[in-house]
Amino acid sequence: MTLMLASVADVAEAEIAIVEGADIVDLKDPFQGPLGALPIATIRDVVAATAGRRRVSAVAGNLEMVPAVLHDAAEALIATGVDYVKIGFLPSAAAAACIDALRPLAKRVRLVAVLFADLAIDLSLLPRFAAAGFEGVMLDTAVKGKGRLIEHMDIAALKGFVDACREVKLSAGLAGALEPPDISRLLLLEPGFLGFRGALCVGRDRKARIAAPQVKLVRDLIPRERGTKEAAEEFKVDLRLLAARGYSIEPASKTEVDRVFVHELVLPVYIGAYDFERGKTQRVRFCIDVDIRRSTYHAEDMRDVFSYDIVVDAIRLILSRGHVDLVETLAELIADALLSYPRVCRVIARVEKLDVIEGRVGIEITRERAAESGKLHQLFAGLSDYAATKTKG
Secondary structure, X not given: OOEEEEEEOOHHHHHHHHHOOOOEEEEOOOOOOOOXXXXXXXXXXXXXXXXXXXXXXXXXXXXXXXXXXXXXXXXXXXXXXXXXXXXXXXXXOOXXXXXXXXXXXXXXXXXEEEEEOOOOOOHXXXXXXXXXXXXXXXXXXXXXXXXXXXXXXXXXXXXXXHHHHHHOOOEEEEOOOOOHHHHHHHHOOOOOEXXXXXXXXXXXXXXXXXXXXXHHHHHHHOOOOOOOHHHHHHHHHOOHHHHHOOOOOOOOOOOOEEEEEEEEEEEEEOEOOOHHHOXXXXXXXXXXXXXXXXXXXXXXXXXXXXXXXXXXXXXXXXXXXXXXXXXXXXXXXXXHHHHOOOOEEEEEEEEEEOOOOOOOEEEEEEEEOOHHHHOOOOOOOOOHHHHHHHHHO
């Protein structure tokens, strides 16, 4: 389950984040760079005001990679009573020594290392973080206003990071100027948490105040932690969210659909059954049509749509696995991936190789969901009992 982390600057902002459902209240000074630390007094005030209603994290500051400096900053934050301490790791030959210096503190607080996607990332540090007892590692961006996380690392590279964290039992966090349309794409990767600041603020300006409507929009796009009261309440409060999460609530006889499509997407692909086709890429064109059950709500924001980005990301994630022998296999994998979303009822996948002959060769397949898909289905686990109860009435 992916948690929502909301970065706030004071008690008032923390209260908004709590009321609107953020899972983790993260303390940061947005005027002081990517990991600007707040005054210790402010952190104590937020911890006291939160009173255990949410987990609280705080950043240690934009610090030099000096073991003693990082240790002392983390020690000061532990004394405030926060649940998590976030520490930035810049590219440095001293990284290993800094990790070792923080090792004793991992028994007293959940340590989260922050790496920066717009700087050099050393994934070989992940086993060191795990061995030192860190809770997780977060990817962020160091230079704000110079691109979102997903512009610095594509979806396949981000999947590699999340998978690498999972292999060593670290929670993986993703942040860095994330916007609402990014959420459905990143949820595919199943990170431990997604972090936000600018998307929660007035005018999407990370230095402005956070506002309840913006926090609610982001919260609604991330499924609640399973088993919580809030998770069950979503079914009662806003049926619109069911469609946004990939649910289908129309009766089985209802056949009205909308079509989301990606056409003429050409990518280099490792594909082919012949020996001469191995070890090099070929141009492959993708034309994908996805029929989705029509929502009863008019689309107003990202809560109401099935994004074409999901289609493109599904293709890129499949290609990141390596060589595929057959276009038939590739088309089937794409259809299977998209039909895993319960709101999707049919996929038409056309896959064409462009470098085989003076023309195009390939396949087009149509795959449909079974008839029973008209019943209430859910993409995210944990709410099935409540959902079944609500659909019997």
